Amino acid sequence: MEPCKVTHNSETHHNEPFIRKYIFSVDHKIIGLQYGITSLLFLFFGFCLILIMRWQLAYPEEPVPIVGSLLGGGGILLPEIYNSLGAMHGTIMIFLGVVPLAVGAFGNYFIPLQIGAPDMAFPKLNMASYWSYFIGGVIMVGSFFTPDGPARSGWTSYPPLADIEVGQTIWLIGMVFLITSSLLGSINVITTIIQLRAPGLTWMRLPFFIWSQFVTAFLLLLAFPPLEAAAVLQLMDRLVGTSFFLPSGLIISGEQLAVSGGGSPLLWQHLFWFLAHPEVYVLILPAMGIVGEVIANNTRKPLWGYKSMVYGVVFLGFMSFIVWAHHMFITGMGTAMSSFFQTTTMIISIPSIIILSAMFISLWGGSIRFNTPMLFALAFLPMFGIGGLTGLPLGLAAADIHLHDTYYVIGHFHYVVAPGTIFALFAGIYYWFPKMTGRKMSELLGKLHFWPSLIFMNGIFMPMFIQGLAGVSRRLWDGGLEYAHASGVLQWNEFMSVSAWLLGLAQIPFIINVIYSIKNGEKVGRNPWESTTLEWVAPSPPLPHVNFEKIPQVYHSPYEYSVPDREKDFTPQNEPIKE
Amino acid sequence: MSIHTTTDIKSHVKVYVMVFAALAVLTLVTVGATYLNLSKGEAIFLALSIATVKGSLVTSYFMHLISERAMIRWLLMVTVFFFFVLMFLLTSSLFDQVNVL
Amino acid sequence: MEIPYTIEERPDTGLINSKIGIWLFLASEVMLFGGLFSAYVFLRLGAPDGAFHEWGQVLNVPLATLNTLLLISSSVTMVMSWASLKMNNFKQHKIYMALTLLCATGFLVIKYFEYSAKFHHGLFPATNTFLAIYFTLTGLHVLHIIGGMIVIGYFLGPGSRMWATEPEHFINRIETVGLYWHFVDLVWIFLFPVLYLL
Ligand code: HEM
Numbered sequence: 110m111e112p113c114k115v116t117h118n119s120e121t122h123h124n125e126p127f128i129r130k131y132i133f134s135v136d137h138k139i140i141g142l143q144y145g146i147t148s149l150l151f152l153f154f155g156f157c158l159i160l161i162m163r164w165q166l167a168y169p170e171e172p173v174p175i176v177g178s179l180l181g182g183g184g185i186l187l188p189e190i191y192n193s194l195g196a197m198h199g200t201i202m203i204f205l206g207v208v209p210l211a212v213g214a215f216g217n218y219f220i221p222l223q224i225g226a227p228d229m230a231f232p233k234l235n236m237a238s239y240w241s242y243f244i245g246g247v248i249m250v251g252s253f254f255t256p257d258g259p260a261r262s263g264w265t266s267y268p269p270l271a272d273i274e275v276g277q278t279i280w281l282i283g284m285v286f287l288i289t290s291s292l293l294g295s296i297n298v299i300t301t302i303i304q305l306r307a308p309g310l311t312w313m314r315l316p317f318f319i320w321s322q323f324v325t326a327f328l329l330l331l332a333f334p335p336l337e338a339a340a341v342l343q344l345m346d347r348l349v350g351t352s353f354f355l356p357s358g359l360i361i362s363g364e365q366l367a368v369s370g371g372g373s374p375l376l377w378q379h380l381f382w383f384l385a386h387p388e389v390y391v392l393i394l395p396a397m398g399i400v401g402e403v404i405a406n407n408t409r410k411p412l413w414g415y416k417s418m419v420y421g422v423v424f425l426g427f428m429s430f431i432v433w434a435h436h437m438f439i440t441g442m443g444t445a446m447s448s449f450f451q452t453t454t455m456i457i458s459i460p461s462i463i464i465l466s467a468m469f470i471s472l473w474g475g476s477i478r479f480n481t482p483m484l485f486a487l488a489f490l491p492m493f494g495i496g497g498l499t500g501l502p503l504g505l506a507a508a509d510i511h512l513h514d515t516y517y518v519i520g521h522f523h524y525v526v527a528p529g530t531i532f533a534l535f536a537g538i539y540y541w542f543p544k545m546t547g548r549k550m551s552e553l554l555g556k557l558h559f560w561p562s563l564i565f566m567n568g569i570f571m572p573m574f575i576q577g578l579a580g581v582s583r584r585l586w587d588g589g590l591e592y593a594h595a596s597g598v599l600q601w602n603e604f605m606s607v608s609a610w611l612l613g614l615a616q617i618p619f620i621i622n623v624i625y626s627i628k629n630g631e632k633v634g635r636n637p638w639e640s641t642t643l644e645w646v647a648p649s650p651p652l653p654h655v656n657f658e659k660i661p662q663v664y665h666s667p668y669e670y671s672v673p674d675r676e677k678d679f680t681p682q683n684e685p686i687k688e
Numbered sequence: 689m690s691i692h693t694t695t696d697i698k699s700h701v702k703v704y705v706m707v708f709a710a711l712a713v714l715t716l717v718t719v720g721a722t723y724l725n726l727s728k729g730e731a732i733f734l735a736l737s738i739a740t741v742k743g744s745l746v747t748s749y750f751m752h753l754i755s756e757r758a759m760i761r762w763l764l765m766v767t768v769f770f771f772f773v774l775m776f777l778l779t780s781s782l783f784d785q786v787n788v789l
Numbered sequence: 790m791e792i793p794y795t796i797e798e799r800p801d802t803g804l805i806n807s808k809i810g811i812w813l814f815l816a817s818e819v820m821l822f823g824g825l826f827s828a829y830v831f832l833r834l835g836a837p838d839g840a841f842h843e844w845g846q847v848l849n850v851p852l853a854t855l856n857t858l859l860l861i862s863s864s865v866t867m868v869m870s871w872a873s874l875k876m877n878n879f880k881q882h883k884i885y886m887a888l889t890l891l892c893a894t895g896f897l898v899i900k901y902f903e904y905s906a907k908f909h910h911g912l913f914p915a916t917n918t919f920l921a922i923y924f925t926l927t928g929l930h931v932l933h934i935i936g937g938m939i940v941i942g943y944f945l946g947p948g949s950r951m952w953a954t955e956p957e958h959f960i961n962r963i964e965t966v967g968l969y970w971h972f973v974d975l976v977w978i979f980l981f982p983v984l985y986l987l
């Protein structure tokens with residue numbers, strides 16, 4: 110295949126009006142940055158919500174400081190507001206924070222660069238995807254200002270509650286926009302990876318990050334539509350009075366609900382988890398991809414077992430569609446069904462363990478550079494390990510019956526998404542910042558960010574296992590105060606809350622670091638980390654609209670570090686191997 | 689898109705017309721079958737079989753799947769597989785409940 | 790710079806970008822209707838024996854048969870409009886596109902009469918779970934028809950100017966639109982027996 114020639118003069122784009130260049134841009138890099146900034150703000154917002162909630166859990170029914178006046182109820186966080194904040198924390202963190210950051214920002218910015226493409230395959234769809242996400246976000250945030258406030262039925266929106274509780278309609282409408290955004294994005298990602306790989310970049314030469322994004326996009330593409338269907342059905346229930354999720358004879362506040370009935374709340378749970386289980390892999394796979402890149406680069410070694418990692422991630426994606434009902438063991442599921450889902454759940458843990466082990470083994474014998482991205486990537490491994498291993502008991506019905514809907518579950522999945530995914534995303538930001546800006550972030554501030562974050566993350570989530578094992582339920586406004594069985598573990602509430610607030614303070618060095626380094630960071634060239642993958646071939650930042658001066662030609666596999674008998678300890682993918 | 693010659697296309701057009709006729713006939717057949725005294729199982733089987741045949745005709749010829757690249761066909765096979773996974777596991781959960789609704 | 794493979798095929802995959810894009814979109818649509826069809830089966834099995842069949846008796850089979858024939862015709866005119874372009878016959882292409890729009894309009898008109906007859910007899914989505922899923926499925930399908938009509942209308946009108954400047958690209962676009970339109974037809978092919986006949 111002949112390398113595609115760049116005939117276009119990128120200079121012309123400097124004359125683009127501001128609005129075309131930065132607001133309604135079709136350049137994947139600008140869109141990636143838009144996604145990145147928006148999603149970081151949402152992550153911050155979702156985090157603030159939980160900081161407020163943690164006050165109520167630590168000091169029940171004492172007025173909340175600072176923001177108390179906004180909450181009504183004399184500054185006390187009322188139960189219904191607690192529920193709203195909880196539902197919005199989950200929704201915002203997942204659909205407006207982590208996924209857009211991992212896929213929308215990192216995917217958008219680095220997929221074309223890593224595969225040596227001038228842009229995404231469908232630039233206009235890309236823009237539409239961002240703006241659909243943006244509208245969805247505005248609707249979700251806007252729901253705080255409606256008279257009824259935001260949704261209160263948890264991010265899972267289980268009916269019958271979600272069918273009748275206030276605030277849910279606007280949540281559903283917001284979700285339709287977010288789903289649309291994800292669908293457009295995933296179509297783009299898949300097409301780009303299939304079609305726009307640089308000459309010579311065969312499938313088994315793709316960086317692991319690309320593979321993780323490829324599988325993620327398929328999960329979004331095929332798992333989201335059933336939730337969209339379910340959202341439509343729930344909207345019908347709420348707006349037109351149908352009974353898709355309402356059984357006959359439902360009694361609310363002593364009165365029978367005036368609907369035809371005949372529906373089933375379990376239908377929602379099935380359709381919801383058909384999306385939501387793959388969704389947890391959407392949260393984790395791009396993180397694994399980033400960690401893989403950072404580890405290979407900083408151990409100066411190829412990823413150990415690259416092929417098994419690739420097959421692992423594909424198998425993981427496939428299996429993630431047939432494990433969903435492990436969230437429903439206590440819904441009266443019979444033994445045959447639950448055996449099936451227990452088995453598939455145990456099977457799906459195998460590829461995760463393969464990938465994690467491969468990354469651990471990759472460290473072996475490397476001369477590791479302990480820079481900030483590497484620290485975050487290294488921390489990801491045990492943190493994700495804890496999250497994954499604590500998930501196994503939840504996948505076995507016998508144990509899950511005890512643990513279901515307790516703080517153990519909250520602890521488990523937060524180990525995956527907070528010190529897991531969020532750390533990986535931080536690693537990605539520190540690692541790729543020089544590519545996006547041409548400057549490095551400060552190492553000192555980076556370490557000031559990393560170490561406290563690591564400590565406080567564990568301070569928050571480790572005690573959740575203790576509370577959960579004691580049987581404390583999640584979504585409790587008083588943190589378990591009125592239950593005798595919780596009394597032995599309640600003292601942990603204050604400890605966790607203080608850790609959470611300190612975690613908030615620990616983000617200050619990061620914020621300073623980003624703002625400071627954009628203008629004043631150490632200036633670097635194209636390839637400051639001496640990396641092998643294609644994004645480092647382009648200038649920093651890459652050229653508007655075209656990325657590369659000339660589309661690179663690829664000669665070999667992605668991680669040729671420390672190959673014996675070569676001049677340098679790294680051979681970029683676009684450099685032929687000299688014998 | 690593969691390169692077609694005009695005569696190539698002319699023969700396609702003939703196929704399209706034939707497919708159209710088949711679809712129309714099958715529609716009438718499936719409606720007509722409701723007047724037969726079929727049991728519930730038989731009726732469902734017949735109606736869905738006819739729909740499947742019609743569907744394959746549309747996808748194979750109108751949507752050119754019959755001569756489409758392997759990659760597209762793989763994509764669709766995976767999708768259809770998950771379609772049935774969803775439907776099958778959802779319905780089988782109804783038959784295996786501790787407390788039947 | 791131009792995005793590669795918008796018009797010519799990538800040699801190793803043999804595909805252009807928009808072909809993959811539209812099929813991926815259709816794959817997601819399969820799953821969307823998969824969710825809804827699953828809901829239908831789930832509710833039907835959960836309902837009292839024979840209830841769905843009985844509730845379904847209120848639907849008008851002759852009208853729906855007519856509608857099926859209309860949609861099938863629109864599908865064949867759609868593919869003919871593409872074939873006409875391949876044979877370099879732009880005028881014939883336009884006629885077929887217009888016929889497609891006409892059939893689609895006919896479909897909508899009939900659907901309108903069906904819906905209003907139901908409402909007239911006090912049959913609403915809230916009446917029972919069969920009518921609920923009936924209105925949801927056909928309603929979403931109608932939205933797909935309307936979406937398709939807008940796109941077809943665009944390519945019949947202002948979009949057709951592309952033929953003069955970039956004929957290859959234009960043919961690809963019509964093919965893409967066609968794939969979508971046939972999919973909408975395909976959905977109806979399953980909706981018809983499932984909702985009206987069983
Ligand atoms: C690092 C800071 C975070 C802290 C301190 C935190 C804390 C919490 C706590 C205490 C709850 C339980 C609330 C309750 O049950 O009443 C919760 C729920 C939840 N969190 Fe987080 N979280 C954090 C980050 C995240 C992230 C990054 C995600 C997702 C990617 C996330 C997703 C969720 C979800 C989905 C729920 C369940 C909401 C529901 O009950 O509907 N959290 N979080």
Ligand SMILES: [Cu+2]
Pocket residue numbers: 385386389432433435436
């Ligand atoms: Cu799960």
